[in-house]
Amino acid sequence: MSSGPDRKRTALTETAAIDVPLICGAMYPCSNPELVAAVSEAGGLGIVQPISLTWVHGHDFREGLRLIRRLTSKPIGMNALIEQSSRTYRLRMERWIDIALEEGVRFFVTSLGNPRWVVDRVHPSGGVVYHDATERKWAVKGAESGVDGLIAVNDRAGGHAGSRTAAALVEELGDLGLPLVCAGGIGDERDYVQAMALGYVGAQLGTRFIATEECHASPGYKQAIVDAGASDVVLTERITGVPVAVLDTPRVRRLGTKAGPIARWMLRRRRTRHWMRAYYGLRSLWELKRGLHRDAPERDYWLAGRSVAGVRAIEPAGAIVRRFSDAWQEASTDGGATSRA
DSSP: OOOOTTSOOOHHHHHHTOSSSEEEOOOTTTOOHHHHHHHHHTTSEEEEOHHIIIIITOOOHHHHHHHHHHHOOSOEEEEEEOOSOOHHHHHHHHHHHHHHHHTTOOEEEEESSOTHHHHHHHGGGTOEEEEEESSHHHHHHHHHTTOSEEEEEOTTOSBSOOSSOHHHHHHHHGGGOSOEEEESSOOSHHHHHHHHHTBOSEEEESHHHHSBSSOOSOHHHHHHHHHOOGGGEEEESTTTSSOEEEEOOHHHHHHOSSOOHHHHHHHTSHHHHHHHHHHHHHHHHHHHHHHHSSOOTTTOOOBOOGGGGGOOOOBOHHHHHHHHHHHHHHHHHTTOOOBOO
């Protein structure tokens, strides 16, 4: 896809050097190399999730990036989960970022922590950092750390959703002077155009790209997304200890959505919170990986956001990017969409 003079640009397309202001968000466990590459090749931006790339899909990190590079020469990004945990994890994430920079990655998305050290590592190489924010306090922390933009995660997102609507986040974060990317609730072209009309410079999609030919999720998982409506997505505390958006499968209904009393007690106390989160994290890594490739809704958790309401078919990722781009360009020409530059 070319980006000729007639193609509308935003702060996201400029800083990420892409044609379409559309991101395939990093997903554990669904971000396989073929999916990342397909979105970028179509003009959007595929984001690498390091643990998915290495542990779920079995690639050495550098070789995984080079595999993606063999599939596309277009820009890709990397997700850095930077929540304070073990020193070993921090060193591993630092090494992944260094390798990504060496392999030409220049767009990074940070989440769950203070992004200052990532900014300091990435900016000298000409890279940019966008930081996940579900509310103002996290956005301010990102702004004070020098990030280049914000991924505004709203209440319709999959995984760890926020509590604000997409419109409320624009109002809440707009005065910080940073480009805002909408994350959550975008399943079809109409959702995308409406998000851009609110003042976002782009959108990040996750659930929509699970139901694609390139994603390595099981056929049953993909079809469940196609068949689901917004009311079929529920929040459960039983994966990570905090609410996570998932499809309402037989397993979810059997086990319930609330953490047990011991877990809640430990999560409320500073001295035990870290250990409980570590336990939940390790368990969820295994359970979600196990559930990715098999059709067992009675045994597995399937992550999804309320954007399932707009997903009507399993199709190529590139077709989605091009269709969304055409709809936005048409709306922009008609005066129906604007963007905050």
